[in-house]
Amino acid sequence: MRKLPTMVLSILLVLALVLTGCNSKESAGSEKKDSSNGEKADLRILWPGTNEAEKKVATMLGEKVKAKYPGINIEFLFLNWTDIEKKMTVMVQSGDAPDLMLIQDITNPVAMDALEPLDSYLNDQVNEGKFLKPTWETMKKNDTLYGIPGLAITYSHVANTELLAEAGVKIEDLKTWDDFIKASQAITKTGKSGYSMANGGEGRFTFRDFMMVSLSNGITPDQVDDEHKKQYIEVLELFQELSKDMPKSQVTWLYPELFKAWEAGDIGFMHTGSFFTSNVLAHGTKAMDRTEPIVFPAGPSAENPQMMVGTVGISILKGSKNKEAAWKVVEELMTPEVLGQWGGTVNSSAGTFVDMAILEEAAKGEYPDVYKQHSALNEKWGKLADQYGVPIPSILGQQQMEKIVQGALINLLDGKATPEETYDVIKTGVDKIKAQFK
CATH class of the missing domain: 3.40.190.10 (Periplasmic binding protein-like II)
Structure with missing residues (x-):
């Protein structure tokens, strides 16, 4: 058999390596794409659980996340609102920070450097233009965003x-x-x-x-x-x-x-x-x-x-080892379905993308006997906030x-x-x- 010239062999070898590299990149890209819904993480969220409406939202959020990201497990640590910041402080100081927390006032957590800045996480789904301005501003300190508003509280x-x-x-x-x-x-x-x-x-x-x-x-x-x-x-x-x-x-x-x-x-x-x-x-x-x-x-x-006018938002803790998975939870919370349930039954929605029909339907499911009165009261609070809110x-x-x-x-x-x-x-x-x- 006639031997191939050394130069030809070298060229063939280079081509083989290039093709292998391309296939590897395509494979790696496919694996990354395929694993986006297969990410594994065990998350803990500090969540207010003083009434059934709050717990119902947590249950819905957990089910939505599990359906889309089967590898993400959420443990909701239900507490009174008065205990959430105290619990967070103890966990952070002991080196055992939770991954997420619902939050009304970011002042103290920011002062103790406990919260993850979220500006770099924003995308087409979650950004300033989708939320009431006063609620968005409440989640900022020194022009840095530390939480995503979910509820508007008048x-x-x-x-x-x-x-x-x-x-x-x-x-x-x-x-x-x-x-x-x-x-x-x-x-x-x-x-x-x-x-x-x-x-x-x-x-x-x-x-x-x-x-x-x-x-x-x-x-x-x-x-x-x-x-x-x-x-x-x-x-x-x-x-x-x-x-x-x-x-x-x-x-x-x-x-x-x-x-x-x-x-x-x-x-x-x-x-x-x-x-x-x-x-x-x-x-x-x-x-x-x-x-x-x-x-x-x-x-x-x-x-x-x-x-x-305040807000109930959600923050990622700086000490979390699963920040990308935690952000996926934030995104699911900020969907019309989950935020609509939350805003329709507890306070009102800070997200302007939630249709009023969704909010009223959620209120009807939670307060079947008084959902019209509930919606009317929230409408009055909204008008007062527009006129007098700070x-x-x-x-x-x-x-x-x-x-x-x-x-x-x-x-x-x-x-x-x-x-x-x-x-x-x-x-x-x-x-x-x-x-x-x-």
Whole structure:
């Protein structure tokens, strides 16, 4: 047999190597494509599980992820909202960070460098243009995105229309703090409580109520400097005046007790938000027809009323070893079907891509007897948010401040301290907390 020239053999060898390389690249590309749905990861998510609606969304999300990505397993760690940040902190500090968490306030987690920046993950499905602007901004710190908004939470006060009518008060007449005080007093004269708070627990609900009223006077609870002292004391004087119309038992109340009293028709005004329905239905349905969302009137040092708009988002933890798999979970949560179920039953959707028909159908499935009232209330909150909404204040050290404000405010409401003394106590405590975060 005639031998091939050495040069020919060399050329053939090079061609063989090139073809092999191409086939390897094609094979590798095929394997990567095929494995996109075969990725394996065990994920843990910190998730609020205080009511069945929240758990139902978790179940739907888990099923959707499992169907699309069979190798991704999700363990939902159900907690009260007040415990989620605490649990995250303990897990991160012990080197055992969860992969994802639902989140309302990114301030403290960002300060402790616990969250993964998400700007590089954004794509055609999940991006800023698909969500309400105030909710998107709430998930950012220093122009960096740390969470994807799922729910829009409009915080407002509500009025019991039956008690207002009995007291001869019209909602449209509530234009000043004095008007509000007079309305509360008129309701109290009927034998009910004009105003009520939830002052039990660790201070979260007390602080929320206080912050909502403070915003109506142009300040936030952490602004204890001399420049804002006058405005701050004005807020405290208002609470002192309203304390005469509050039930004594509220000192131990959390949301279950507050909403139970609201359903019973014992309260004229209270703070709540677009999370109202799921909380009140644990006690009955009558309040759905006599509840009217209102904006708290502007205070003496403010020109216009303000309502805070927050969000429930989802964040990936920086310490997660499965960030790509975690992002796939985020994408599934942000589909019209899952987000529609979430937004239709718990608060309202932050995603503008979810059709109203999907939201109402979800509400109908969750609240078959009152879904129309639920949808109507959410529509009213949406309109109020459009007119008066501002992003919920981001306060570093808020969780630590909540107990300080709660303790001082309870003493004020109980007549044990003056507004000036209460201000001094809050200022001292808040300044110490601020110093810890410098």
